[in-house]
Amino acid sequence: MTYGVPLGSSCCERGSAGTQSAFAGTCSAPTEAQSPADQRHLLLRFEEARQLLRLSRNTVYNLAARGELPGARKVGKEWRFRRDLLLEWLASRASRPRARRCHR
Secondary structure, three states: OOOOEEOOOOOOOEOOOOOEOOOOOOOOOOOOOOOHHHHHOEEEEHHHHHHHHOOOHHHHHHHHHOOOOOOEEEEOOEEEEEHHHHHHHHHHHHOOOOOOOOOO
16 A cells, blocks of 8 residues: 655645645545556655654654755645655665774
8 A cells, every 4th residue: 555645646736825835745645556657756744754764753853854864844843755765765875884883
């Protein structure tokens, strides 16, 4: 099951001021059959992004607040995350060697 809504979908297309926003389609109701192109531009809510990244709430919040998560934007009081950019970020981190920690 896929969650999130592709950008520009009919659900929640307009912001509260009635204008098209960069984060149109911020509903996260399950969608029916979507093409792979539609799935690339899904916006995820905070909990969906946290589950995708498999990180704690505090870690996701801190990364987003510091601007370290690509595609993370605050819409009102809620965070929205571009799924395609989170997946790219995960892939880039998986390919880097892990830093060793020195314990004293």
